[in-house]
Amino acid sequence: MVFPIRVNDVMSTPVYTTTPQTTAAEAATECFENDIGSLVVLDGDEIVGIVTGMDLLELLGSADEPGRRPLRKIMSAPVVTTTPETNLADAAVRMAENDVARLAVVDEGSLVGMISTDDITRHVPQVLHRVEIGDESATEQPEYRYNVRHETAYEKSDWEFECQTIAEEKTSVGDRVEFSKVISEQDVRSFAAASGDTNRLHLDEEYAGQTRFGHRIAHGTLVSGFISAALARLPGLTIYLSQDLSFQAPAGIGQRVTAVCEIVGSFGRNKYELTTDVVGEDGEQLIEGEATVLIDELPDTASIEIEAVA
Numbered sequence: 415m416v417f418p419i420r421v422n423d424v425m426s427t428p429v430y431t432t433t434p435q436t437t438a439a440e441a442a443t444e445c446f447e448n449d450i451g452s453l454v455v456l457d458g459d460e461i462v463g464i465v466t467g468m469d470l471l472e473l474l475g476s477a478d479e480p481g482r483r484p485l486r487k488i489m490s491a492p493v494v495t496t497t498p499e500t501n502l503a504d505a506a507v508r509m510a511e512n513d514v515a516r517l518a519v520v521d522e523g524s525l526v527g528m529i530s531t532d533d534i535t536r537h538v539p540q541v542l543h544r545v546e547i548g549d550e551s552a553t554e555q556p557e558y559r560y561n562v563r564h565e566t567a568y569e570k571s572d573w574e575f576e577c578q579t580i581a582e583e584k585t586s587v588g589d590r591v592e593f594s595k596v597i598s599e600q601d602v603r604s605f606a607a608a609s610g611d612t613n614r615l616h617l618d619e620e621y622a623g624q625t626r627f628g629h630r631i632a633h634g635t636l637v638s639g640f641i642s643a644a645l646a647r648l649p650g651l652t653i654y655l656s657q658d659l660s661f662q663a664p665a666g667i668g669q670r671v672t673a674v675c676e677i678v679g680s681f682g683r684n685k686y687e688l689t690t691d692v693v694g695e696d697g698e699q700l701i702e703g704e705a706t707v708l709i710d711e712l713p714d715t716a717s718i719e720i721e722a723v724a
Contacts, residue, residue, distance in 0.1 A: 419660065421505050422498035424534070425519050425527035431456045432485060434463070439481030442470050454518055454525060455489045461518055461525060463489030495520045496529065503660065503702060506534055566646055572596065575647050585650055585686065585709050587677050593644035594672040597632045602667055605636045631664035638701055640673035641690045648675070650709040657690065659703040670695050675705070684709050 432441055432453045441453055445467055455463035465485050473480045473488055496505050496517045505517060509531060519527035574594040580586040606612045611633055614621040622630040638659055645652045665671050672693050679687035685708050692701035 419502045420498065421496055421500045421502065421517075421519055421529050422527070424502065424536070425498070425529040426533065427527040429454055429518075429525055429528050431525070432465075433457070434484060434486035434489070436485050437481060438470055438473055438483045438485065438488065441465055441485055442467075442481075445470070451530070452516060452528065453485075454493070454528070455485055455491075456525075459524075461493050461495070461520070462486075463491040464493050464516065464518070465489045466516075490514075493518050497521060498526060501662065502534055503662070505529060506531075570595075575644070577647050577649065579649060585648065585677065585684075587680055587686075589648065590674070590676040591644045591648050592672055592674050593640055593647060594670060595640070595643075596670045597636070597665055597667055599667060601636065602630075602632055605633055609633070609635070611635075627664055630667055632667055632669075634661050634664075634701075637665045637671060637692055638703075640671060640692055641675060641701070641703065641705070644673040644675045644690075645688075645705070645707060648677075648709065651712055653708040653710065655685070655706040655708055657703060657705045659690075659701055661701055662699045663694070665692075665694065665700050671700060681706070 430444065430448055430450050430453050432444065432455055434455055434457055436453075436455075444453065445451065452464055452466040454461060455465060463485065465488060469488055469490065473483060494508065494512045494514050494517055496508060496519055498519055498521050500508075509515065509517060516528055516530045518525055519529055572595060575592060577589070577591040579589045602616055606616060613633075615625055615627070616622075616630055616633055619630055622628075638657075641657070642654070645654070674691045674693065675688050677686050677688050681687065685706065688705045688707060690701075690703040690705045691699060693699055
């Protein structure tokens with residue numbers, strides 16, 4: 415069973431607040447006594463600023479009698495906010511766009527929590543990293559398309575895949591592979607039997623209709639397995655070292671889903687970092703992830719056919 419992680423799942427609450435008239439010394443004492451890293455500054459019910467432990471430390475080296483300085487003179491404003499129902503990935507993007515490490519969580523005008531980059535890192539560390547990676551592409555470099563993969567033991571007619579590589583001779587940053595198939599009834603029931611996950615959400619329509627999803631959905635780990643299928647079609651023998659995943663939306667039975675993996679970094683010695691996503695038929699993101707893999711040379715018995723594309 416999967417459902418996307420949202421801000422209200424990981425935010426800190428209650429929120430410690432103070433006033434613009436509070437002195438830096440009083441704010442530092444409150445942070446220390448409560449073991450917290452920030453205070454939200456309220457003027458009545460209005461959020462007017464935020465002060466962090468780093469703000470207080472910087473004040474020590476830049477002001478005379480820093481302890482007496484009121485927070486209205488050192489607080490950061492305006493405060494960037496979000497809502498409890500915001501997806502964690504969207505919250506991370508909002509932090510990056512505003513160059514802040516914390517968001518105040520507001521629900522119907524009331525302050526209900528705080529979320530920081532540390533909160534996100536503890537739960538889905540790949541989310542922040544994906545924001546840092548950006549959208550760099552290799553579209554201006556030569557590309558080759560691998561049409562036939564002999565690393566796999568067999569293929570089926572309803573499976574679709576494509577692997578585009580920058581260089582013909584080696585794996586490179588920018589190489590990209592996709593694998594697509596329809597999740598069938600047999601897939602779900604076979605996976606339930608093989609894994610032991612016989613949750614009725616996946617197998618019983620009447621039961622699933624009474625859940626938050628309203629219908630049966632495929633196992634999250636079954637859907638994430640499409641990533642492994644895509645990686646198997648990269649040039650070379652791909653060996654998993656690690657995988658981080660964030661489930662964004664469920665996949666329905668009978669839905670065609672596509673795993674999209676792209677090499678975004680090299681650690682040397684044939685180790686690579688990849689983005690690993692799964693999307694639905696309408697382009698909706700079902701899974702966001704990152705993986706680290708080792709890519710060995712193929713055994714002598716393997717061969718591939720390559721068609722160059724302009």
